[in-house]
Amino acid sequence: MSDASAHIGVTGLAVMGRNLARNFARNGFTVAVHNRTPARTRALVDEFGHEGTFVPAETAKELVAALQRPRRLMVMVQAGEATDAVIDEFAPLLEAGDMIIDGGNAHFADTRRREAALREQGIHFVGAGVSGGEEGALNGPSIMPGGSAESYAVLGPMFEAISAKVDGEPMSTHVGTDGAGHFVKMVHNGIEYADMQLIAEAYDLLRQVGRYTPAEIADVFRTWNTGRLDSYLIEITAEVLAHTDADTGLPFVDIVADAAGQKGTGRWTVQSALDLGSPATAIAQATFARAASSQEALRTAYRELPGGVSPDLTRSEAARFTAQVEQALYASKVIAYDQGFTMIRDAADEYGWDIDLGAVAGIWRAGCIIRAAFLDRVRAAYAESPALPSLLSQPEFAAEITAAQVPWRETVASATRRGIPVPALSAALAHYDTLRAGRLPAALLQGQRDYFGAHTYRRTDRPGSFHTHWAKADRPETQS
Missing domain, CATH: 1.20.5.320 (6-Phosphogluconate Dehydrogenase, domain 3)
Known part of the structure; x- marks a missing residue:
C-alpha cells in the first residue's frame, strides 16, 4: 500500500456507498474504497476510476493505512449488527482524533451508544443522515451530521462540497451532538411517510369522488406543482400517475398491488414520538396505513362490510371538489411538517441537543425526498423566531390554515360519507382541532x-x- 493519501475512506460499496464514494471523487477528494467482497471494490474502480482518484483496499488495515490524519472513515453498511461489526473491526486500527461516520439509517439510540463508547477511546463518531436515495448520493444529497463540533470542523467542508445546493448554499449543516443527526433523519423519513400518504389519499379522493382518470389526476398534480404544493413528491406523483404499463396498456397505478412496504424508519418515528409524548399523529396514521394495507387476511374479513354512498358529481362539482382537496392536502401537509419539527424540538429538550430548526428546514430544501418550495418559508419562520412553538404561530401559515378550514372539513366529511379512508387527512385535522380547543375531554x-x-x-x-x-x-x- 502506498503512503496515506486519501482524504476519506468508504467501506460498504452497495448502491449508496458506491455513489457517495463517486460523489466525493467527483468533487476532487481522494477516496479509499473497501468492501467485504474485494470484487465489488475492483468493479467500482474499473467502472468509475475515470471520475476521480480512488485507492482500492482489500483489508481493513489497508484502508486505514491509506487515510490521511485525522482519518475519516465512512461506514455504509446495513444498520444494526452489521454496523457494530464494522466498527469493532476498524476502531482498534484507529487513533485518538480519528473519525468514524455512519451514513446509514441507524437508530439514533444506537448512534448515541456508539458515540459514547468511541468517545472513551478518543475517536469521534458521527451519525450522518443522508437523504436523496441513490441519485442524491451521487449528485448531491441532503446531509444531516451529528457528532462533535470538532468533527464537523473537519468533515463539514467535505459534506458541503458533495451536498445538494440551493443558490450555491450547501444542504449540509451540523445538526447537533451524538445522535441528533440520525434523529433528524428519522423524523425526515417520518414526515416523508405522512407526505406520501396524504398525497395518496388526495389521489384516491380525486379518483373515487371526482371520477378522474389517473392521467387526468396527473395533470391536476402538475398544476399543483406550480403553486404552493411545489415539491419533489408532487412532481414524481404526476409522473407515476401518467405512466402506462407496457404489458397491459393499463394505467401503471392500476396494475400495482395495493400493499405498501416500509423499511422501519416510520415505525421508529412513531415509537420515538410515543416515548417523547410528542403528538405526531399524522405521521403515525400514515405509518399504520401502510401496515393496514399489508394485512391481507384482515382486509378480506372487512371487504364485504357496508360502506358509505358515492353520488356522482357533475364536472363543475368535481372541479370544485378538486380545489377543496388541494386546500385539505396543503393544510394537512403543514400539520405533518409541524408535527415533525415539534418532535425534533421535544427530542432536543430531552437529550440536550442544540438544534437549529431553521437550519434543518434549510437543508431539506434540496437533495432529500421531502424537498419542497414551502420549506423556504419554514426556514424563514424559524430564523425570525427560533423559539416559535408551532408553524401555526407564524401569521402567514395561520392565515393559510384559516382559509383552508371549510374545504378541509368538507373534504374529510365527503370521504367519511362515501366510506373512503383518509387516515392521514383526518388525523391532521383532528390534531389541529385538538390543539386549538379551549377545553379538552x-x-x-x-x-x-x-x-x-x-x-x-x-x-x-x-x-x-x-x-x-x-x-x-x-x-x-x-x-x-
Whole structure:
C-alpha cells in the first residue's frame, strides 16, 4: 500500500456507498474504497476510476493505512449488527482524533451508544443522515451530521462540497451532538411517510369522488406543482400517475398491488414520538396505513362490510371538489411538517441537543425526498423566531390554515360519507382541532384515572394535586 493519501475512506460499496464514494471523487477528494467482497471494490474502480482518484483496499488495515490524519472513515453498511461489526473491526486500527461516520439509517439510540463508547477511546463518531436515495448520493444529497463540533470542523467542508445546493448554499449543516443527526433523519423519513400518504389519499379522493382518470389526476398534480404544493413528491406523483404499463396498456397505478412496504424508519418515528409524548399523529396514521394495507387476511374479513354512498358529481362539482382537496392536502401537509419539527424540538429538550430548526428546514430544501418550495418559508419562520412553538404561530401559515378550514372539513366529511379512508387527512385535522380547543375531554380522563387508580388530578381553581375518595361520597377530597 502506498503512503496515506486519501482524504476519506468508504467501506460498504452497495448502491449508496458506491455513489457517495463517486460523489466525493467527483468533487476532487481522494477516496479509499473497501468492501467485504474485494470484487465489488475492483468493479467500482474499473467502472468509475475515470471520475476521480480512488485507492482500492482489500483489508481493513489497508484502508486505514491509506487515510490521511485525522482519518475519516465512512461506514455504509446495513444498520444494526452489521454496523457494530464494522466498527469493532476498524476502531482498534484507529487513533485518538480519528473519525468514524455512519451514513446509514441507524437508530439514533444506537448512534448515541456508539458515540459514547468511541468517545472513551478518543475517536469521534458521527451519525450522518443522508437523504436523496441513490441519485442524491451521487449528485448531491441532503446531509444531516451529528457528532462533535470538532468533527464537523473537519468533515463539514467535505459534506458541503458533495451536498445538494440551493443558490450555491450547501444542504449540509451540523445538526447537533451524538445522535441528533440520525434523529433528524428519522423524523425526515417520518414526515416523508405522512407526505406520501396524504398525497395518496388526495389521489384516491380525486379518483373515487371526482371520477378522474389517473392521467387526468396527473395533470391536476402538475398544476399543483406550480403553486404552493411545489415539491419533489408532487412532481414524481404526476409522473407515476401518467405512466402506462407496457404489458397491459393499463394505467401503471392500476396494475400495482395495493400493499405498501416500509423499511422501519416510520415505525421508529412513531415509537420515538410515543416515548417523547410528542403528538405526531399524522405521521403515525400514515405509518399504520401502510401496515393496514399489508394485512391481507384482515382486509378480506372487512371487504364485504357496508360502506358509505358515492353520488356522482357533475364536472363543475368535481372541479370544485378538486380545489377543496388541494386546500385539505396543503393544510394537512403543514400539520405533518409541524408535527415533525415539534418532535425534533421535544427530542432536543430531552437529550440536550442544540438544534437549529431553521437550519434543518434549510437543508431539506434540496437533495432529500421531502424537498419542497414551502420549506423556504419554514426556514424563514424559524430564523425570525427560533423559539416559535408551532408553524401555526407564524401569521402567514395561520392565515393559510384559516382559509383552508371549510374545504378541509368538507373534504374529510365527503370521504367519511362515501366510506373512503383518509387516515392521514383526518388525523391532521383532528390534531389541529385538538390543539386549538379551549377545553379538552382530558378532564374526564383524569377523573377516570383518579377513580380506578388514585392517580390524582389538578384543579382549575387552585394549585396542587387532589384525590377524591370515590367509594365514600361523604368523604372530602384530599390534597397531596
